[in-house]
Amino acid sequence: MKCFFWVVCLVVLTGCNPKTKQSDYVAIENLKLQHEDGFVGDSQCMTCHKGVFDDWSGSDHDLAMQVANDSTVLGDFNNVKTIIDGVSYHFTKANDKFMVHVKEIDGSETDYEITYTFGVKPLQQYLIEFDRGRKQVLRVTWDSVKNRWYHQYKGDQIDPHDWLHWTETAQNWNTMCAECHSTNLKKNYDVETDAFNTTYSIINVSCESCHGPAERHVYWAEHVQDSIHTENTYIIPGNSQLSQMNMCAPCHARRARLTEKMIPGTAFEDQYMLQNITNDLYHGDGQIEDEDYVYGSFLQSKMYHDGVKCSDCHNPHTLKVKFQDNRLCLQCHAPSYDEPSHHFHEKATEGSKCINCHMTGALYMGNDFRRDHSFRLPRPDQSVEYGTPNACTQCHQDKSDEWAAKQVVDWYGTERLDHFSDDLLISNKSNINDQERDRLDQFINNLNYPAIARSTVISNLNITNKEQFEAILKSLEDPSAMVRYSALQKFRGVSPQDRVSIASKYLSDTTRLVRIGAMQLLTGVDTQILATVNQTALSKARNELETMMFTNADFSTGRLQLGDYYLQNNDIDNAIKNYELALKKDSLLLPVYSNLATSYSLKGDSKLALNTLNLWLKKEPKEGRAHYLRALLYFELKQYDAAVSNLKMAIQIDPTDTRSMYNLSTYYYQNKQFSDAESVILKAIKLQKSNQDYQYLLALIYRDQGKTEKSNKIMQALQVAASQNNS
Numbered sequence: 001m002k003c004f005f006w007v008v009c010l011v012v013l014t015g016c017n018p019k020t021k022q023s024d025y026v027a028i029e030n031l032k033l034q035h036e037d038g039f040v041g042d043s044q045c046m047t048c049h050k051g052v053f054d055d056w057s058g059s060d061h062d063l064a065m066q067v068a069n070d071s072t073v074l075g076d077f078n079n080v081k082t083i084i085d086g087v088s089y090h091f092t093k094a095n096d097k098f099m100v101h102v103k104e105i106d107g108s109e110t111d112y113e114i115t116y117t118f119g120v121k122p123l124q125q126y127l128i129e130f131d132r133g134r135k136q137v138l139r140v141t142w143d144s145v146k147n148r149w150y151h152q153y154k155g156d157q158i159d160p161h162d163w164l165h166w167t168e169t170a171q172n173w174n175t176m177c178a179e180c181h182s183t184n185l186k187k188n189y190d191v192e193t194d195a196f197n198t199t200y201s202i203i204n205v206s207c208e209s210c211h212g213p214a215e216r217h218v219y220w221a222e223h224v225q226d227s228i229h230t231e232n233t234y235i236i237p238g239n240s241q242l243s244q245m246n247m248c249a250p251c252h253a254r255r256a257r258l259t260e261k262m263i264p265g266t267a268f269e270d271q272y273m274l275q276n277i278t279n280d281l282y283h284g285d286g287q288i289e290d291e292d293y294v295y296g297s298f299l300q301s302k303m304y305h306d307g308v309k310c311s312d313c314h315n316p317h318t319l320k321v322k323f324q325d326n327r328l329c330l331q332c333h334a335p336s337y338d339e340p341s342h343h344f345h346e347k348a349t350e351g352s353k354c355i356n357c358h359m360t361g362a363l364y365m366g367n368d369f370r371r372d373h374s375f376r377l378p379r380p381d382q383s384v385e386y387g388t389p390n391a392c393t394q395c396h397q398d399k400s401d402e403w404a405a406k407q408v409v410d411w412y413g414t415e416r417l418d419h420f421s422d423d424l425l426i427s428n429k430s431n432i433n434d435q436e437r438d439r440l441d442q443f444i445n446n447l448n449y450p451a452i453a454r455s456t457v458i459s460n461l462n463i464t465n466k467e468q469f470e471a472i473l474k475s476l477e478d479p480s481a482m483v484r485y486s487a488l489q490k491f492r493g494v495s496p497q498d499r500v501s502i503a504s505k506y507l508s509d510t511t512r513l514v515r516i517g518a519m520q521l522l523t524g525v526d527t528q529i530l531a532t533v534n535q536t537a538l539s540k541a542r543n544e545l546e547t548m549m550f551t552n553a554d555f556s557t558g559r560l561q562l563g564d565y566y567l568q569n570n571d572i573d574n575a576i577k578n579y580e581l582a583l584k585k586d587s588l589l590l591p592v593y594s595n596l597a598t599s600y601s602l603k604g605d606s607k608l609a610l611n612t613l614n615l616w617l618k619k620e621p622k623e624g625r626a627h628y629l630r631a632l633l634y635f636e637l638k639q640y641d642a643a644v645s646n647l648k649m650a651i652q653i654d655p656t657d658t659r660s661m662y663n664l665s666t667y668y669y670q671n672k673q674f675s676d677a678e679s680v681i682l683k684a685i686k687l688q689k690s691n692q693d694y695q696y697l698l699a700l701i702y703r704d705q706g707k708t709e710k711s712n713k714i715m716q717a718l719q720v721a722a723s724q725n726n727s
Contacts, residue, residue, distance in 0.1 A: 031219055038213030039184045039201035045214065048221060053207075055317035061205035063120045064181040065127075068098050072117045074124045075142035075149065082140075084151045085158075089140050091149075098126075100138065104160045112138070118173075118181065120144060122367050123152075127173055133188075133196035135173035139166035143367055152366040163556065163586035170586075174198045175554045179262055180251035183209040186261050189554045191562075194581065196554075210247045210316075212236045212264040236265035238316065241309040245295075248310050253295035254281060258512055258548045269481040269513040274299075276486070277424065277456040284428045285379065285388045285421035286453065288372045291364050299452045300374040300420070308332070329354040344411055350395070357391045377417065380404035386425050420453040427460040437461075441471035444483075451480035458486040464690065476502070481511040488517040496525045500533060507537040512544055519545040524568035553578075556586035560595070567599055575599045590620055597629060601636070609633055624653035628660050640667070658684040662694060669697065674705045692718055 035041075046053035056062055066072040077091040077098050088103035098114040116127040116135070124142045127135045139158075143150050158165045169175060174196045179185045184201035201208070208214050217235045238244050243265070250262055255272040262271060274296060275281060281290040286300050298304050313321055313328055321328055326338050336342060337354070345351030357378055361371040378391040383401040392404035423443045426436050440461060444454045454475075463469055475487035484506065491502050499521050506518035519541035522530065530538065549565055552558030559582035566575035579596040582589055593616035600609035613630045617623065631646035644667060650660040661684035668677035678701050685694045695714050702711035 031216055033215050035213075035215050036201055037184055038215035039208050040213070040215050040218055041202055041208075042206050044218050045207045049207075052317045055315065056207070059317065059319050060120065061209070061319060064118070064205045065203050066117045067203070068114045068117050068126070069096070073098055073114070073126075074117070074120065074144050075126070076147070080149070082149050084140060084149065085154070085156060087140070087151075089149065100126075100140070105157050106160055108160060114138070118177070123365060130167070132194065133174065133198060135178075135198075136167050137171040137173055137177065139171065141366065145367065150366055154366060163588060168585070169554070169556060172554075181205065184213070184261075187551075187554070189551075191550055191553045194554075205251075208264070210236070210238070210264060238311070241304075241307050244309045244311060244316075249295040252293045254292045255295075256548075257551045258516060258544070260547065260551050267511070269511050271512075273485070273513055273516075274452065274482060276459055277452060279428065283388045284386055284425050285376075285382055286374060286424055287360070287376070287389060288362055288370075288374075291370070294370075294373050296452060298373040300450045301376070303373075303375050305450065326352075326354050356395065360389070360391045360394055376419070376421070378404070378408065379416065379419070379421065380408060381416065382421065382425065388425070420449045423449070423457060424453055427457040437468070441468060444471060445474050445478070447479070451478070451483050454478075455480070455482045455486040458483065458490060461490070463490055473502075476506070481509075481513050484509070484511075484514045485517040488514070488521055491521060496529050499525060500529055504533050507534065507541045515541045516545050516548055523565060524570075556582045556589045556592075559585065560589060560592050563592070563595060563599075567595060572599050572603050576603070588619065590616065590623070593619075594625060594629060597633075601633060606633060606637055610637075622653055624650040624657055624660070627653065628657065628663075631660070631663065635667075643667070656687055658687050658691070658694070662697065665697060665701075669701055669704075672704075674701055677701050678705070692721065 042053065063072075075091065075098075077093040077100075080089075080091040082089050086105040088101075090101040092099045092101070099111060100114065101109065101111050103109045112128045114126045115129050118125040118127060118137065122143065122145045124144050126138045126142075128138055130136050139151060140149050141152055142148075153164075156164075160167065162168065164170045174187055174189070178187065178198055178200070182200035182203055183206045186199050188197040188199065189195075190197070212235060214235060236243060236247065238247055246265055246268055249268050250272060253268075253272065254275040256275070257271070258273060259271050268274070275292070277286045277296065277300070281288075281292055281296075283289050286297070288297055301308075310316065312331070315322060322331075330338060333354075338347075338352070340347060340352070343352050343354075343357065350356055355371060358375050359371040359373065361369050363369050379388070380390040380392050380401050382388050383390045383393070384405050390401065390404060392407065393399055393401055396404070420443075423440060426432060427440055429436070432440070440457055443449060444458050444461075446454070458472065458475060461468070461472075463472060472487050472490050475483055478484050478487070488503065488506060491499055494502075503518040503521040506514050507522075509515050509518065515537075519538075522533070522538070522541075523545070546565075549558065549562045553562050559578045563575045563578035563582060566572075566578060576596065576599045579592050579599060582592045583596070593612055597609045597612040597616070600606075600612060610630070610633055613626055613633065616626045617630070620626065627646040627650040631643045631650065634640070634643035634646060644664065647660045647664040647667075651657050651664070654660075661680050665677045665681035665684070668674070668680065678698070681694055681698050681701065685691065685698060688694060695718060699711045699714035699718070702708075702714070
């Protein structure tokens, strides 16, 4: 026993640098930091943590970003010429500088110097310095597996002025990449000048990217650790699932920023808003389509809900999976899952690998295959009905989805395990019947289903009656901040008084995301109505909302949101300024045109409003809303024939456009074309039976046609409905 005691003491006393005497100790919280934000660099870590430091060295995190030199650049710059998708490249090296001469598809030619490398395998990208502090990611990329130059978006000829061109915002390092490739990154974007002064403490993804600033930890390790200061709370632990999610998810998620900079270890939804399972990123059932960076799919999985964490499968420092075969899954699952009786494939074949059935994937960036982390069962029956992909026919490409669905029935019977994807698919349908809607109203409040799926279904639903509102109101009490946020957004269309009543409670929510959602609900509400709200909570939430918007203003979509914010607050000049900047960044961000035209119209500039709508229609001729807005503008200009023509075109493009029907019917009614007015509004009422404005217009049409009995019947029904609502 004595020997063991002395061994332990020896380890404690010699584990790190020599300690000073206890009288020299300064409380950690009082320590004056010598390094910016307390980030000291990796060399300090390896002294005591050599094993994990060696694991991390050479990893994708270690090599995430490097200064371009002979040891870091993998691409061939030995006087190599190539033409890809009509763009000519000439790669050279001179005086230790890596250069590329680019001739664009429009004939323009420029020489660029490579200053940084980005990543290593299976591809390496290159950064080039531009004006206003920008770094841009060169489109041509080095395939470090096949050792060749290639374009990630093969076959696309991108105009140099297009948002997707590598010199524009879509490939801007400061905006799109920097935060997750360097440590303690500060974007430092100036909203007024559209310029960056981006800085970082360490160029790559270092120890402190995940574990937080280490200066206090190093001080603690190098000094006497007495009975009071026994624990170091300044290095973030990573053993629990929650702590790992807060470590890994910020960079492995498709998300929007809520704060100015990433603070390691902070709760995810106090820093970010996760993207829902939207159809531009995912298939209708939630399988990955565009890059989701893992977190959004992992949250859908049964694994996540059973407490599985990243390090159960991945070494957190080498980043590699623990096993390359089914042993990875058999760490938790019974050996019977590795038998043909389960997977119906010959053992030790590609078809017998768990990941090929339960972790299908997609190729991104031209050569980077990434697997779906939702760990789902193959559902070829959904493929038959909805056109979603499935693991079976992705492998058996000569077979049909119907064949695969029959095989599953033959093997496992006709019943499928309950899965949220069934409800997610229903919520994406254009016509949801009453039974399906009742099912979805129950789904969104069933905590047995993933929060990200329930949040998505809430966003997909329209609210048309009291029962549906009650289901959403219940969702406001959900334990998931993501669900609470999505539920709040569904009340944007209610009266200002009701918005204040609903949002007031959530201005003081424990999570920043929800507080921002509550403030979004109150944006534009008259200050007199807001007087009843807790002003301290209101001010804090407003500041958090504005921080989010200004932080994201370097995105075209961020400028759109900022413009919307100013428009809602009747600051028309600033709204126009930000909408114009949004289009400068991305001329194909089509929602901007609608709001910019509206802003010009509110300012009394009908000419600019009309020009904006015409430009929108030139880019998207089949956009019904553009025709609708142009019709309203023509009415203001008293060009009635043009207005009617645009309303008719809007309805032709979208036969469910009741808003255009209502305006067209109103015009006919005002011009005593009662038959035409009746015909049009009846079509609108057929689509929206409970719309009281449409019913009232029909009653007026009947009255002026002399159909008094029909008119009175509608008026009486409206009065009954009004009295019920008031009660």
